[in-house]
Amino acid sequence: MTGATRTIGTGPGAWFGYIGSTLAGMPAAYRARLKANRRRTIGLTVLAVVALLYPYVNHTFLAAISRNVFPLPVPDDTVTTFMTIFAIMAIGLNIVAGFAGLLDLGYVAFYAIGAYVAAFLASPHWAALGLNIVFLGNVPAGSAGVHLPFWLVVPIAVIVVATFGALLGAPTLRLRCDYLAIVTLGFGEIVPLVFKNLSQVYFSLNLGPININLNNVNLTGGVQGINPVDPPFLPFLNIKFDAQAGFLPVYLGIAMLLVAVLVARNLEHSRIGRAWMAIREDETAAEMMGVNTVRTKLLAFALGASFAGISGAFQASYLGATTSDFFNFSTSILVLVMIILGGIGNIWGVIVGAVTLVYINSSFLPYLGQRIQDSAPFLPNPAQYNFLILGVILLLMMRFRPQGFLPNRQREAELSVAGLAAADVSLGVLPELDNVSVAPPGQSETGPDARSPEVPGEGEDL
């Protein structure tokens, strides 16, 4: 919430003033929080410091201990980097599924598009077509292929992915619930398949001046994918954020994660965030109160997808390669499980969910599998049954804590039976039947045939 009223001027000067005063007000705000809830604030501070120091400590001490002294279930640098990658995606999916309540089962498509945009813009891939552009960056001039710096690739990936998000959103806007889920599911299946199969393209178009002739052109690298992709490179400090860079890419991931958090929070506490929540609560009422539901849902799709663009571009650049195998349906489900476990609708919750699941999936279960292989090789390897185990975790969560680790207050209330009962009590003032005659609940004013055949959902009783 906005809190105390401040006078706000106009123009960019006022903007810097606002940002400045917000930053300047932070120590005071922190002290105020410390006063209000000392334990919680100190706890969170310690947690933040630990989280920030962890990648370094992990790389320099824990991993070494694990290697040389005693095997520990600690994540390696790649896993830690992937925690940030998935956390950014979870924040994005949380905008679509958590804030706006639109179930998206094909989120992996945007991740894939982000990765391929990065691969197209920073790899030798296009050299085969005779396209050689080197712009800034760490690549020597005259190298084969297209090479843009990572810092340019990310915004381009975000824009491209947001466009695809809007493209997917547009035809699905009239769909609700299950139908929407199925269409997004299809999109999530199609996109990686397209990337997999556009390796031998034959295409010819002759329209007067336009003369396009593609003969066995490899657009996407097919099954092999595209590699090598240029790693993110920080000039002046001369840092390459690739898989050999140890814990440094983790910090790049954390930096992008913080930006993602800031953007998502600003969106949540704004006009558009309120409109998303209203649509989630009651789409019809929102529309009647003047919310342009088409535009608002489209924005949710586009903005939510754009986060996956960051993740995808970072993933491809960090690993130095991309293949369509990275992007299967299970990744969509994994991200969805992350936000459900963490607490759908709560930004911090979905980060916790992402970190936990990536850890369990990529670090803890393989560790456990290794230990079991070492001592009792006849037992099944849990790493091979990771989705079974995730399913059990999900089931247990649904039974004992359906609202997730760090629940969103509103989502929690929508879930809880107690909350529903409370709502019934508050609505339960029965009409005085001697001077009003109302239709019994559930009986439509327009009769049982009220459903209009023309437009789905039109006959809903208001």
Added chain:
Amino acid sequence: MTTPTLPPPPALPANLLTGQLDEAATLVKTRGIIKRFGGLLAVNNVDFDIPRGSIVSLIGPNGAGKTTFFNMITGYHTPTAGEIIFDGKAITSTSGKKVRSMKPHQVTGLGIGRTFQNIRLFGTMSALDNVRIGLNIHLKSHWWDSVLRTPSMLREEQDAIAEAMGLLKLVDLDTRSETWARNLPYGDQRRLEIARALATRPKLLLLDEPTAGMNNSETREMTDFIRRLRSELNLTVLLIEHDMRVVMGISDRVTVLDHGEVIAEGRPDEVRANPKVIEAYLGRAATAGA
């Protein structure tokens, strides 16, 4: 809500009660509205005028088509045939046999606010945020303004909060602005819904059974409040109501629908005396409610 003395109602057009209205004095005009749901003829050939500044009631037995009529004015349903003109602007357009209607949010933008028969607040949003949703259509900032927290967006939000608080004060809910809508008592929810509708800055306020489920004193308060809205905010009010005391006490004109057709129209006392109405509706309600 508690105003012991009410200001006198504004002067109404002299020809209001005769039914002969000129264009400028008519806020809503419908001609030949028909709505079919499959085989059911919900609204049949309704011509209906709402004079500016008036309180008009739409009554009729259950299933008479009142709510369907409401839903067509607000753009939620598209009429099967006919035209609706609001404030000189056509809400429906006909090309060939196909009637097209404006989208509900566009109609809201023209200046029609409504409440619902079964309260439809955003339950887990605060009272203040519910009202701010109503204001949404008048806010100009874009999503990138929200991301960057631009000064214009922040100023707009401050103004919106001030306006929403003013509306909450009007309905006596300013002390409960942070309470979730679903946790408010029933009467408060009814008033909050009106505040949310007022936030869209309507010219016409549609109230769907605003006193349903209220006791006598609450009903009286609500009636006074509706009158106050008309006089203070210069609103035109169309209401669907089953409580005959409310209808007779508050309305300038009453229109009676039965089986989707207008069977009577006029001043409350005229309608009350109309034998057709007594047969279709009032006979029953009068014995039950008197």
